[in-house]
Amino acid sequence: MIAGTNCRKIVGGHATGAALITNERINFLSMINQENGIVEDNQHELFGSPVKNTVLIFPGSIGSSVGAYSIFSLKMNLCAPAAIICMGKADIVTASGCAISNIPLVDKLDNTSFIVIKPGMQVNVDADQSLVSIRSPTV
Amino acid sequence: MELTREEENMLRGESGESLSTAYRILLAIGEATDAEKLVPVQWAHISGANYNTIGDSGMNFLEGFSKNAHVKIRTTVNPVGFDRNKLGNIPDSFISKQMDIMRSYEMLGAVPSFTCIPYEIFDIPNNGSPVSFGESSAAIFANSILGLFSNRESGLSSLASAITGKTPYSNLQIESFRHAKVAIKTDFDLTSELDYGLLGFFVGNSVEDNCVAFSEGKENISLVNAKALSAGMGTSGSCGMFTKVDGTQQEIISCGKEELLGIKEQLNTADAGDLIVLGSPQLGLNELKLFTKLIQGKKLKKRCIIFCARAIHDQAKQLGVTDQIERAGGEFMCDSCACLTPLITRADFDSVVTNSVKAAYYLNKSNKLGVSLKDLKNIVKEYAD
Numbered sequence: 001m002i003a004g005t006n007c008r009k010i011v012g013g014h015a016t017g018a019a020l021i022t023n024e025r026i027n028f029l030s031m032i033n034q035e036n037g038i039v040e041d042n043q044h045e046l047f048g049s050p051v052k053n054t055v056l057i058f059p060g061s062i063g064s065s066v067g068a069y070s071i072f073s074l075k076m077n078l079c080a081p082a083a084i085i086c087m088g089k090a091d092i093v094t095a096s097g098c099a100i101s102n103i104p105l106v107d108k109l110d111n112t113s114f115i116v117i118k119p120g121m122q123v124n125v126d127a128d129q130s131l132v133s134i135r136s137p138t139v
Numbered sequence: 140m141e142l143t144r145e146e147e148n149m150l151r152g153e154s155g156e157s158l159s160t161a162y163r164i165l166l167a168i169g170e171a172t173d174a175e176k177l178v179p180v181q182w183a184h185i186s187g188a189n190y191n192t193i194g195d196s197g198m199n200f201l202e203g204f205s206k207n208a209h210v211k212i213r214t215t216v217n218p219v220g221f222d223r224n225k226l227g228n229i230p231d232s233f234i235s236k237q238m239d240i241m242r243s244y245e246m247l248g249a250v251p252s253f254t255c256i257p258y259e260i261f262d263i264p265n266n267g268s269p270v271s272f273g274e275s276s277a278a279i280f281a282n283s284i285l286g287l288f289s290n291r292e293s294g295l296s297s298l299a300s301a302i303t304g305k306t307p308y309s310n311l312q313i314e315s316f317r318h319a320k321v322a323i324k325t326d327f328d329l330t331s332e333l334d335y336g337l338l339g340f341f342v343g344n345s346v347e348d349n350c351v352a353f354s355e356g357k358e359n360i361s362l363v364n365a366k367a368l369s370a371g372m373g374t375s376g377s378c379g380m381f382t383k384v385d386g387t388q389q390e391i392i393s394c395g396k397e398e399l400l401g402i403k404e405q406l407n408t409a410d411a412g413d414l415i416v417l418g419s420p421q422l423g424l425n426e427l428k429l430f431t432k433l434i435q436g437k438k439l440k441k442r443c444i445i446f447c448a449r450a451i452h453d454q455a456k457q458l459g460v461t462d463q464i465e466r467a468g469g470e471f472m473c474d475s476c477a478c479l480t481p482l483i484t485r486a487d488f489d490s491v492v493t494n495s496v497k498a499a500y501y502l503n504k505s506n507k508l509g510v511s512l513k514d515l516k517n518i519v520k521e522y523a524d
């Protein structure tokens with residue numbers, strides 16, 4: 001483990017996965033295929049990427065309030081992110097979806113940590129300890 | 140967030156699993172929004188009733204959840220996938236799963252309203268009353284036009300509010316968050332409900348705050364345009380309220396005609412439609428009357444489905460409004476809405492025409508149809524004679 005940073009716990013638990021990073025917000029109802037977890041909105045920068053078992057790092061959700069159920073569907077269909085990190089502050093749709101899906105959710109990382117975490121890096125989210133760390137320095 | 144001893148006990152499961160789940164949801168959203176405590180709400184409006192949106196996992200969750208829980212406050216429910224009285228060609232498996240979801244909400248004690256415009260049907264609590272609205276367009280409308288206090292709740296958090304009677308005291312529940320820092324400046328006249336929908340979509344894209352200001356306040360905007368603006372904002376973003384510019388806004392974002400045209404180009408994915416779709420949000424009595432006026436003495440040249448709350452439909456029927464629309468060729472679908480409807484699929488239609496920005500977004504993204512966006516006047520002009 002080479003780098004770690006503090007964060008705020010929203011939903012407890014811990015998980016490790018490859019970082020999937022976007023600066024664009026997500027409408028979980030319309031943008032992600034709930035059967036396979038692939039981003040299917042061709043206008044989103046994550047178009048074609050699977051969210052399954054990743055550590056999804058994104059600004060927050062937009063649009064449908066039903067997106068919380070979509071997060072739960074992803075989990076039940078075994079294609080949800082392993083953990084979610086919200087840049088800035090977590091939102092109500094993401095927080096409530098993660099709460100019933102037992103997906104660890106954290107927010108409020110130090111700004112600098114986004115420079116350190118690069119797409120594909122193995123990231124460990126330990127929400128209970130309010131800690132995010134990088135397991136492997138290379139992609 | 141601090142919970143009372145009673146709330147802590149319920150979170151731990153002393154009053155059953157459903158209440159424990161509900162408090163887990165409230166705790167998570169309370170932490171996320173920096174709430175210090177939970178506060179009572181008077182009304183929960185729950186989204187997440189259409190089988191097409193919540194799927195098997197949502198259906199199973201609600202079935203378990205409703206077994207040992209009951210609503211504590213007035214609770215109304217969003218549209219489902221079809222009209223209970225017009226099942227048509229909907230597959231049996233869809234019908235039985237949808238009925239399962241409806242039964243769960245009835246078991247919980249929710250009013251089977253199946254509407255996304257509860258504010259046009261039920262009595263409105265006093266100005267300033269805290270509520271928990273899941274449906275995004277209804278939350279924005281309630282905050283901006285009705286003076287109710289609601290966060291942009293999720294399907295799950297509005298469900299949690301329904302059985303606990305509470306929501307976190309944060310964001311738009313607090314007076315100081317209900318003042319806009321950002322103003323939207325338009326340098327042209329908005330001429331139709333479609334323009335308001337497009338403006339809403341623009342705002343959702345560009346403003347992440349709780350509240351945004353327009354030059355037009357709630358006193359000047361018509362019900363039809365306010366609905367379109369709320370639905371557009373709800374579709375593209377997370378902002379939960381609009382208010383009138385009062386000179387205190389620190390940031391001004393310009394929205395010119397070309398910005399709206401850009402959004403229209405993005406959402407307009409067909410030149411014409413095989414089907415006219417009206418109602419996302421569901422049409423209210425005002426809109427039905429307006430439509431009646433426009434099509435008086437005319438016949439629609441294409442099939443036209445009007446999504447409408449059953450309560451509004453029954454009112455309109457007594458007034459003779461539904462008869463006039465049906466004579467012109469319109470068909471009513473109650474209980475359901477244009478978003479993610481199983482009634483309009485690629486198997487039957489290549490493209491549709493609608494005046495709703497929200498319908499255009501979801502019919503294209505989720506139902507994979509081409510959508511032609513036109514305002515109601517132009518739809519009638521082109522599709523009726």
